[in-house]
Amino acid sequence: MPGLTISEVARQIGLRPSAIRYYEKIGLLPRAMRMSGQRRYDTTALYRLAIIQQARELGFTLTEIRHLFFGFRNVTRASERWRTLSQRKLEELDRLMDGIRAVRGLLKKIMANCRCDTLDQCGKDIFQNMKR
Amino acid sequence: MPGLTISEVARQIGLRPSAIRYYEKIGLLPRAMRMSGQRRYDTTALYRLAIIQQARELGFTLTEIRHLFFGFRNVTRASERWRTLSQRKLEELDRLMDGIRAVRGLLKKIMANCRCDTLDQCGKDIFQNMKR
DNA sequence: GTACAACTTAAAGTTGACTTTAAGGCAAGG
DNA sequence: CCTTGCCTTAAAGTCAACTTTAAGTTGTAC
Numbered sequence: 660m661p662g663l664t665i666s667e668v669a670r671q672i673g674l675r676p677s678a679i680r681y682y683e684k685i686g687l688l689p690r691a692m693r694m695s696g697q698r699r700y701d702t703t704a705l706y707r708l709a710i711i712q713q714a715r716e717l718g719f720t721l722t723e724i725r726h727l728f729f730g731f732r733n734v735t736r737a738s739e740r741w742r743t744l745s746q747r748k749l750e751e752l753d754r755l756m757d758g759i760r761a762v763r764g765l766l767k768k769i770m771a772n773c774r775c776d777t778l779d780q781c782g783k784d785i786f787q788n789m790k791r
Numbered sequence: 792m793p794g795l796t797i798s799e800v801a802r803q804i805g806l807r808p809s810a811i812r813y814y815e816k817i818g819l820l821p822r823a824m825r826m827s828g829q830r831r832y833d834t835t836a837l838y839r840l841a842i843i844q845q846a847r848e849l850g851f852t853l854t855e856i857r858h859l860f861f862g863f864r865n866v867t868r869a870s871e872r873w874r875t876l877s878q879r880k881l882e883e884l885d886r887l888m889d890g891i892r893a894v895r896g897l898l899k900k901i902m903a904n905c906r907c908d909t910l911d912q913c914g915k916d917i918f919q920n921m922k923r
Numbered sequence: 924g925t926a927c928a929a930c931t932t933a934a935a936g937t938t939g940a941c942t943t944t945a946a947g948g949c950a951a952g953g
Numbered sequence: 954c955c956t957t958g959c960c961t962t963a964a965a966g967t968c969a970a971c972t973t974t975a976a977g978t979t980g981t982a983c
Contacts, residue, residue, distance in 0.1 A: 706914030737907035745898045766877045775869040782838025
């Protein structure tokens with residue numbers, strides 16, 4: 660019944676076999692059963708990997724994904740786990756966006772205001788400003 | 792006259808000495824003159840480093856900063872160099888923001904809509920959706 | 924004369940998420 | 954029997970931007 664080879668699973672999920680081996684090694688996936696030395700997978704493995712992929716696309720690190728799987732009491736519902744992690748990630752993204760917006764503003768300012776001939780001149784101006 | 796030691800420069804610019812040595816090694820800074828084996832800097836080095844720091848804070852990679860210094864014809868004015876690089880970085884940031892906004896939306900959707908009891912259930916749903 | 928601080932170098936280590944490599948195993952087809 | 958193709962493992966390599974380490978030099982202070 661568990662007839663899927665690692666490359667078949669990789670193809671269906673859109674990963675390389677080496678990534679799946681890596682997930683197994685770091686304990687994100689349970690150790691797969693072997694048939695004459697080779698890994699064989701069933702659909703539950705596919706579901707696991709689908710979650711991992713989805714979470715990766717949502718910007719979660721493998722450490723955070725590990726937390727999703729193992730960082731809650733057993734009774735905690737999946738939906739609540741997602742909500743907890745998503746809340747944190749949303750706040751992180753908001754801080755990130757604020758940072759990007761600030762940099763964006765600085766870039767526009769430079770484009771509008773810099774009239775330096777030479778980088779040395781430019782560096783001097785920046786250095787003076789740095790000190791105040 | 793060029794009396795600044797590497798740690799004095801580092802302190803003024805807000806870097807560690809090892810970073811300055813690293814910049815020299817990768818050719819971002821010219822080789823500093825030595826006094827009995829030790830590097831000594833003058834103000835032009837300070838200005839160079841001020842530019843590098845400013846550019847780093849604007850999200851430029853060291854490769855891009857190298858381009859700022861060496862990637863233009865000699866006659867190209869500093870202001871034009873900044874404008875060229877800033878234009879590119881702005882577009883990059885806009886793409887990045889779009890990506891973050893998309894992820895933000897997905898996170899909110901999950902938080903609002905997921906009602907899964909178990910991660911297996913959740914994974915199954917995700918996997919079904921993946922295939923269409 | 925010796926301790927100390929600050930410097931020097933080359934090389935290795937750090938982080939995260941893998942990929943690549945090297946060396947080998949196993950089953951099917953011809 | 955031999956090739957082909959897919960699989961296995963452990964270990965090393967990748968990227969960026971440094972930092973850390975190890976071993977050694979120099980100048981100054983006591």
